[in-house]
Amino acid sequence: MVLIENLLLALHSLKSNPLRSVLTLIGISVGIGAVLYVVVLGEITQRSINERLESLGSNVLTIRPGFSRRHGIRTGTNVVNLKWDDAKEIASTSEVVAVTVPTYSGQGVVEYKDQNWTTRMSGTTPAYEFVNKDHPIEGRFFDQDELNRRARVCILGATVHEKLFGIDSPIGESILIKSKRFTVIGLLGAKGESWSNPDDQVFIPLTTAQERLYGVDHLSSILAQMRSVDDYDEALFDVETILRRNHRLRPEQDNDFRVRRQDFFLSTIQETNKEIAHFIIIIACVSLVVGGIGIANVMLVAVTERIREIGVRRAVGAKKIHVLVQFLTEAMILGCLGGLSGVIGGMIFNHFKIGSGFVLPWNWMGYSFFICAGIGALAGLYPALRASNENVIDALRYE
Numbered sequence: 285m286v287l288i289e290n291l292l293l294a295l296h297s298l299k300s301n302p303l304r305s306v307l308t309l310i311g312i313s314v315g316i317g318a319v320l321y322v323v324v325l326g327e328i329t330q331r332s333i334n335e336r337l338e339s340l341g342s343n344v345l346t347i348r349p350g351f352s353r354r355h356g357i358r359t360g361t362n363v364v365n366l367k368w369d370d371a372k373e374i375a376s377t378s379e380v381v382a383v384t385v386p387t388y389s390g391q392g393v394v395e396y397k398d399q400n401w402t403t404r405m406s407g408t409t410p411a412y413e414f415v416n417k418d419h420p421i422e423g424r425f426f427d428q429d430e431l432n433r434r435a436r437v438c439i440l441g442a443t444v445h446e447k448l449f450g451i452d453s454p455i456g457e458s459i460l461i462k463s464k465r466f467t468v469i470g471l472l473g474a475k476g477e478s479w480s481n482p483d484d485q486v487f488i489p490l491t492t493a494q495e496r497l498y499g500v501d502h503l504s505s506i507l508a509q510m511r512s513v514d515d516y517d518e519a520l521f522d523v524e525t526i527l528r529r530n531h532r533l534r535p536e537q538d539n540d541f542r543v544r545r546q547d548f549f550l551s552t553i554q555e556t557n558k559e560i561a562h563f564i565i566i567i568a569c570v571s572l573v574v575g576g577i578g579i580a581n582v583m584l585v586a587v588t589e590r591i592r593e594i595g596v597r598r599a600v601g602a603k604k605i606h607v608l609v610q611f612l613t614e615a616m617i618l619g620c621l622g623g624l625s626g627v628i629g630g631m632i633f634n635h636f637k638i639g640s641g642f643v644l645p646w647n648w649m650g651y652s653f654f655i656c657a658g659i660g661a662l663a664g665l666y667p668a669l670r671a672s673n674e675n676v677i678d679a680l681r682y683e
Contacts, residue, residue: 307578312622312659313629315569320630343513344415345381347506347523350540365540366503368490370530374508378522380515385412385507388493388500394444394486395460401447404485405461407493415509423455423470431489434496439470442483461486462497516545579618579660584670608669612661619660 349366371384388407393400412418413425426437438461445454454468466488475482494500510519520543527541597607 309618309622309625312579312619313626315574316623316626316655317630317633319569320627321633324630343510343515344545345508345510345516345519345523346544347508347527348504348542348544350538350542364502365531366506367501367530368503370527371503371506371508373530374506374523374526377526378508378519380511380519381508381522382511383411383415383509385409385415385509386490386503387412387505387507388490388498388502389485389504390493390498392462392486392497394448396448396454396457399448401444403441403444405493405497406485406487407490407497408487409490412487412507415507418472420470421473422453423468425470425487426489431491434491435489436464436466436492436496437469437489438466439472439487440468441472441485441487442474443481444484444486445471461488464496573659579615582618604673612665615665616657616660619657623655623657 347366349364366386368386371386374381375384385408390405391402392405393402409431410425410427413420419425420439423439425439426435429435430437438459440448440454448454448459449457454471457468458465459468460466470487472483472487488497508519508523510516523543524539528539531540533540
């Protein structure tokens with residue numbers, strides 16, 4: 285009964301000053317809403333990165349050209365030194381590398397009827413589909429015969445498909461790539477953005493890219509699939525040995541190529557996203573502290589306005605603990621109502637902002653109420669102590 289009475293008194297007091305109470309609630313609500321938005325966004329990003337890590341595979345090495353140097357200083361330009369023969373020798377010589385996938389990438393314009401789009405052309409081999417686990421959702425990947433005869437066939441990424449065809453199926457249609465006619469034989473599913481947009485590219489046979497489109501004989505990269513993750517050190521040794529010998533590097537010279545595990549890039553992004561999320565949560569928590577200061581200010585004003593009421597309660601038998609609990613209850617109600625409005629507002633904002641990827645962080649929603657109740661209790665503790673320690677005679681005389 286005492287608890288219910290305190291709740292009713294607290295609600296009545298807050299209701300008597302609606303504008304002041306609402307402004308205080310807004311401070312708490314914004315903080316909680318910001319925390320939930322960051323948590324939801326971080327959860328969605330984490331899931332997307334984990335899916336990409338699983339699709340890439342941790343047993344795949346990415347070999348890229350090194351950077352050129354001028355007067356001993358590294359420039360931003362890649363050296364031209366990776367060849368298809370390097371990829372073939374790595375696959376045939378190393379006992380721990382199961383298969384290699386040479387690739388060459390370049391920019392170009394694709395056209396379909398009155399639509400055009402500048403995108404990345406990725407020339408590769410049929411093994412790319414299985415090493416990178418990138419299977420078409422419609423149509424097929426090109427085969428070895430099409431690679432051998434430099435066929436003008438292509439597979440579209442999701443972004444290119446959308447820009448050229450909208451929602452229509454592209455399979456069997458003819459498009460122009462750098463003014464040369466190609467037949468679309470496959471469509472890849474959307475993957476989402478990572479360090480680059482993997483959906484914004486067109487896959488074509490490597491021979492077609494090198495000989496028909498760009499007139500080059502070097503590669504942009506080589507994917508080397510190991511037998512297992514445990515073979516990383518041996519595979520790295522084999523790759524370095526073969527490439528250093530092929531590139532005729534002396535012992536004192538640095539590698540003119542770079543070797544990374546393919547999941548290294550997304551792992552780096554994953555760590556960066558975590559750091560950014562922690563930083564934003566700290567900022568959101570600062571807004572919660574500001575909201576707590578607002579509660580403390582409101583409660584101090586309430587104590588000053590209700591000194592006579594406090595005196596009357598004490599005169600008719602209320603103890604210090606009763607007054608203390610009453611004002612603490614008011615402060616905690618303010619905190620909890622702010623938390624509730626923040627959770628509801630955050631859910632609505634996330635739903636419209638994020639859409640179908642929206643998830644409910646039940647644990648953080650629960651934490652929010654405890655955080656808000658704690659902030660309310662801490663913010664109201666001093667005003668409540670001040671109210672409970674008011675002298676009865678002085679309080680009754682207060683005008």
